[in-house]
Amino acid sequence: MEKETSLTLHIEDVYKSYGEKLVLNDVDLKVRAGEFCTVVGPSGCGKSTLLRLVLGQEAASSGTILLDGAPIGFPNRDRGIVYQRYSLYPHLSVLDNVLIGKRLERSYFAWRRERVAIRDEALEFLKKVRLSGHENKYPHELSGGMQQRVAIAQALIMRPKILLMDEPFGALDPLTREDVQLFLLELWQEMQMTIFFVTHDLEEAMFMGTRLFVLSQFYSDGSGADVRGAKIVADHALPRRITSTFAKDDPEFLALREQIRQEGFEPEYLQHVKDFNLKHPDSFST
Amino acid sequence: MNRKPKLWGLHARPGTWLSRVLLAVPFVVLISAYLLGSHYRRLENEHDKLLPSVSKMVASVERIAFTRDKRKDEYLMLTDTVSSLRRIGIGMTCSAVVGLLLGLNMGMFRGFEKLSLAFITFLSIVPPLALLPILFIAFGVGEFAKIFLIFLGTFPMITRDVYLATSRIPREQITKSLTLGASSLQVVYKIVFPQILPRLLDTVRLSMGAAWLFLIASEAIASTDGLGYRIFLVRRYLAMDIIIPYALWITSLGYLCDLLLRKTVSFFFPWYIAQKEA
Numbered sequence A: 001m002e003k004e005t006s007l008t009l010h011i012e013d014v015y016k017s018y019g020e021k022l023v024l025n026d027v028d029l030k031v032r033a034g035e036f037c038t039v040v041g042p043s044g045c046g047k048s049t050l051l052r053l054v055l056g057q058e059a060a061s062s063g064t065i066l067l068d069g070a071p072i073g074f075p076n077r078d079r080g081i082v083y084q085r086y087s088l089y090p091h092l093s094v095l096d097n098v099l100i101g102k103r104l105e106r107s108y109f110a111w112r113r114e115r116v117a118i119r120d121e122a123l124e125f126l127k128k129v130r131l132s133g134h135e136n137k138y139p140h141e142l143s144g145g146m147q148q149r150v151a152i153a154q155a156l157i158m159r160p161k162i163l164l165m166d167e168p169f170g171a172l173d174p175l176t177r178e179d180v181q182l183f184l185l186e187l188w189q190e191m192q193m194t195i196f197f198v199t200h201d202l203e204e205a206m207f208m209g210t211r212l213f214v215l216s217q218f219y220s221d222g223s224g225a226d227v228r229g230a231k232i233v234a235d236h237a238l239p240r241r242i243t244s245t246f247a248k249d250d251p252e253f254l255a256l257r258e259q260i261r262q263e264g265f266e267p268e269y270l271q272h273v274k275d276f277n278l279k280h281p282d283s284f285s286t
Numbered sequence B: 001m002n003r004k005p006k007l008w009g010l011h012a013r014p015g016t017w018l019s020r021v022l023l024a025v026p027f028v029v030l031i032s033a034y035l036l037g038s039h040y041r042r043l044e045n046e047h048d049k050l051l052p053s054v055s056k057m058v059a060s061v062e063r064i065a066f067t068r069d070k071r072k073d074e075y076l077m078l079t080d081t082v083s084s085l086r087r088i089g090i091g092m093t094c095s096a097v098v099g100l101l102l103g104l105n106m107g108m109f110r111g112f113e114k115l116s117l118a119f120i121t122f123l124s125i126v127p128p129l130a131l132l133p134i135l136f137i138a139f140g141v142g143e144f145a146k147i148f149l150i151f152l153g154t155f156p157m158i159t160r161d162v163y164l165a166t167s168r169i170p171r172e173q174i175t176k177s178l179t180l181g182a183s184s185l186q187v188v189y190k191i192v193f194p195q196i197l198p199r200l201l202d203t204v205r206l207s208m209g210a211a212w213l214f215l216i217a218s219e220a221i222a223s224t225d226g227l228g229y230r231i232f233l234v235r236r237y238l239a240m241d242i243i244i245p246y247a248l249w250i251t252s253l254g255y256l257c258d259l260l261l262r263k264t265v266s267f268f269f270p271w272y273i274a275q276k277e278a
């Protein structure tokens, strides 16, 4: 029996358009606490847009987005974010980048009082992301992979209800990328957090997630129009694999990858709205 | 493979020593030309005023900088320097502070941007020297009008530059700060402000030229001391032996100021230099 865990994110009937252009067309999804859910889809389908809506950086044209049952507002401490770039403050040392959140929420005097404890906590987090010894460097002195690990520590130290990641490893070379992927999985298991991870890389999405949403504009709804906003076209529960990259050669893995590739990435393969693969227990469509 | 040429052409890479020699060439040419010109003119008329000899200039500097003036009981060049530096210092400090606050808030708050951007652009186009008579009429010919001219002449450009630098801060970084719990004011003053500071110093550095221009212009027109006042005063007697050393002195002050600001930026903001080079 699966243990009942609470809902973290609830998205219902969400539409988003920029002017005339409909980007998201009636997106519904639910995410449970502790899930590592990945959103994958062809580039330009609106993954980042969806993430920006959850983040509160932009408002949906219509629809409801709830976090722990409450409507989301402007960006705040409930949601942590790691971007592909621009995540770190160039003018702060690595250590200051990690503890900036703790520092911002305190008055000057509280900060003076608790400085030592917070510093230790930040150092602890830097150890977690394997960056001990780099705390006094500036971001520009770090490699891309190290910068992203600092960004993760920076977001996690605030213990957000959900960690949003927008193509966080998209700019890294393949070896570094694999390294940070494994590292993030370990951290996720250790810290029991909810992650909402957007990527255009299908293998990455399958390897990382416990739950995978396919967002795509390639489907048919009988209207005959060929320009339309993206929908969740499939929702897969993924078995938690051993955290090793060898899993990527598993035949079952390959078959599923082929299926998802068709569902989401094949412009010629148009499933009807009613045939979407939404068998996941948390899946719904209104 | 051809050998790289040392001096001529697209592929030239002058070595250290050659670079130093090249750097000195224009100065040497200028000084030599002056000395020659001065020499030949004095052969014709030993009281020539236009190109005085070096010894004459040294004597004049001696008199104006290192001897107490009898009437005023002070060292004239020192008094002039202090007055001028005070005006330019106060003027630039004011425009740096105002420019920073305006530019920062314009870059961060859309409402404020709409309110002030067009007006600041308008102000930056008004030629400040054309306003000088108005300033003298409105505020009299005292210190305030001169300082205000320097301020008026430099703050619109500083504001615009700070504004541009602020609006170039990635949107992502602002959102990120909010997710780390920052309030709006904290975003502006704790996150963005420190990142703009080195840029402000850079802009101030570039505005110094204009500031000197406005300073000397206002001192020339109405003043009783100051570097600009002095050179325009002695111009009546064609006293090139004072004008030339003063001009060199003003240039050195400007250069020192520039150097100081540049060193401050590279010392306190290494990340800014790294970012600029990337």
Ligand SMILES: Nc1ncnc2c1ncn2[C@@H]1O[C@H](COP(=O)(O)OP(=O)(O)O)[C@@H](O)[C@H]1O
Pocket: A018, A023, A041, A042, A043, A044, A045, A046, A047, A048, A049, A050
């Ligand atoms: N601010 C915006 N204004 C207008 N169109 C936008 C804006 N942001 C995104 N879009 C459009 O929305 C679509 C989806 O963009 P995005 O969410 O970045 O896709 P993805 O992350 O899946 O690559 C794109 O076609 C893009 O042109």
